[in-house]
Each structure stands twice: as C-alpha cells, then as structure tokens.
Amino acid sequence: MTRAPGMSVRLKLTLSYAAFLMVASVLLLAAVWLYLLRYVPARASQTIGGFVPGRDDLIRAFGPVVTVVLLFLLVVGLVGGWFLAGRMLVPLDRITEATRRAAEGSLSYRIRLEGRNDEFRELADSFDAMLARLEAHVAEQQRFAANASHELRTPLAITQTMLEVARNDPGHTDDALVERLTAVNARAIDLTEALLLLSRADQRSFTREVVDLSLLAEEAAETLLPMAERRGVTIETSGDIALTLGSRALLLQLTTNLLHNAIVHNLAERGTARVVTSLESGSVALVVENTGEQVPAQLLSTLTEPFQRGAERIRGDHGGVGLGLAIVKSIVNAHDGTLTVIGRPEGGMLVTVQLPAVPSGDAR
Secondary structure (H helix, E strand, O other), rough: OOOOOOOOOHHHHHHHOOOOOOOOHHOOOOOHHHHHHOOOOOEEEEEEEEEOOHHHHHHHHHHHHHHHHHHHHHHHHHHHHHHHHHHHHHHHHHHHHHHHHOOOOOOOOOOOOOOOOOOHHHHHHHHHHHHHHHHHHHHHHHHHHHHHHHHHHHHHHHHHHHHHHHOOOOOOOHHHHHHHHHHHHHHHHHHHHHHHHHHHHHHHOOOOOEEEHHHHHHHHHHHHHHHHHHHEEEEEEEEEEOEEOHHHHHHHHHHHHHHHHHHHOOOOOOEEEEEEEEEOOEEEEEEEOOOOOOOOOOHHHHOOOOOOOOOHOOOOOOOOOOOOHHHHHHHHHHOOOOEEEEEEEOEEEEEEEEEOOOOOOOOO
C-alpha cells in the first residue's frame, strides 16, 4: 500500500513535549502575572516612601523577560524532547529492524531487549516468541515438503522400474505386473489421502459438533478387531463418557490411527492394546496404551513428525506411510488440545490426548 509521507514519530513526540512545556510555562507565567497585578496599582504614583510603579511599568519590565524565558523554554523543549523521544524509541527501532529482517527471510534474528519489564519489553518478547514459532514452523514445512516429495517419488520410481523390467523381459506375466502395480498404486493413494487429511486438519476447515470420545473408541476397536485378531493382539476399551467439540470424522481418524499403531507395533503374540477415556476438570482425555518393545527416548521425540518411523515401523505388512502420528498431532492442534507420547518402562507406548470438554450447557 502506497502512503503519503508524514512526520516521524520522533518528531511528533518532540513537538508534543515542546508544546506541553510551552503551555505549562504560559499558564505558570500567567498565574504569576495575575498574582502580581493584585498588588500593583493601575497607575504609577509618588508616595512619601518613594515611587510606586504602575501596571504599565510592570508590563514594560516584565514583557521582555517573559519573551526571553518562553523562547528559552521552547528551545529546551525541542532539544530535550528530541533527545527524550530518541531514547524512548530505541526499542521500537530494534523491533522495526527485526521486522524488516523477518520480511527479508531472516527468521533467526532476535531482539532480546534488555531492561526491566515494560510495554516495549513485552512487545519485544512477544515478537521474539513469534519469530521462534515461525522459524520452527517454516523449518518443519521445509522438512515436510522434502519428505513428501521423496515419499511421493518412491512409488513412481518403483512403477517406472517395474515397467522397464517388464518391457525388457519377454517372459514376464501381465498378472504379476498388474498385482505389483496395484500394490504400489494403493500405497500412493494412501499417501495422497493422508496428505489431504493432514492439510485439512492444519487448516481447521471443519464444522464443530458435540462428539463422545468413548463412542469413537468403541467404533475404532470394532473396525480394527479383525486385524488385531490376526496379530494376536487383545483390544480393551473402557472409560467414561467424554464429550468434546470438534469434527467427528477427524476425531475418529485420530482414534483409529492411535489404535492402529498400538496394534501394529506390539508384541509378536499375546499383545494388548488398551483405550481409556476419562472426564477431568475442563477437559477430556483419550489414552491409548500398548505392550511391545521398549522405544528409545530419542525416537519418541520424532514420532509425531511427518514421515518419521522407527526401525520396527518399516517392516511388515502395515508399515504405513509415516503420517499416522503426524495426522494425530495436527488433529489435536486443530482441536486446541495436547498430545503426549511416552514410553512404558516395560515396553510399548502410552499416548494421551487431552481436549477441551464440552461446557455443561452445550452438551446435548
């Protein structure tokens, strides 16, 4: 937007300081003048004690002094105001410089304003916090774009290789090629749908309604029961009615993803996946716990990032596309909740999702 040039804030503050000083000085001198007039007669007179000046004499004596004083105060107001305004605006100059650098793409710069807490310090600290979050978000998006490109390129490269091998192999069978291409294509479709779901959650483009997490836990358990039976994993669901406001489809996807991970990354036999819902003061919780191998601490901190998998996550027939917990994290953030992932000492993981509870007046 093009704007007409105007006075700087420093000049405006300087003129304001000088104007205030002049007004205060004029009022003070006016008060002194009125006070003196009470004791000065209208005309000069000669008395026994000597000559008594009149008001005309007082004006001739007092006028030049007042003029000099006012001019001096005006100069002091302008010079002092310019200096004080400059001192006051130093933090604002640093904030402006940080804003300019951020606009140019330098998100690592921080203001780090010194001194005690005041309005400028709060503004600078808030701006530093915003830059830190923005820098982390941009870095995450860059990693996501790179990983997504790699993940999307892999099925295409596999398909291209298979077609070239089939073209150069006269003894190949179309049925085997079709079966392999179908599997690769299914993986590409799953990845694309996961990316679309992740984008939908990040944009918060959904209608909110009252959702009971306990019902979603039962629905997810019923859906994944056949897979759990094939893997020898027992599913347990329990807990209280837990009402929250959000998208039923997204929250069901969240519950299904967590339970799916709990089943897939479990013991080879006689494993357990447990889903518990609870209602606390002002929030509801969905806890998914499973047995399994111990998860390294350094791996836990990366599991919610897109396309991050542990060694055990890339083996088997349900390796996924590496977006399960990333989607869960995005859905939780879109519903203003918190996600906690910890490793159980005896093996497996404990994942806790906390969401705002429905106010008692809104529950239907």
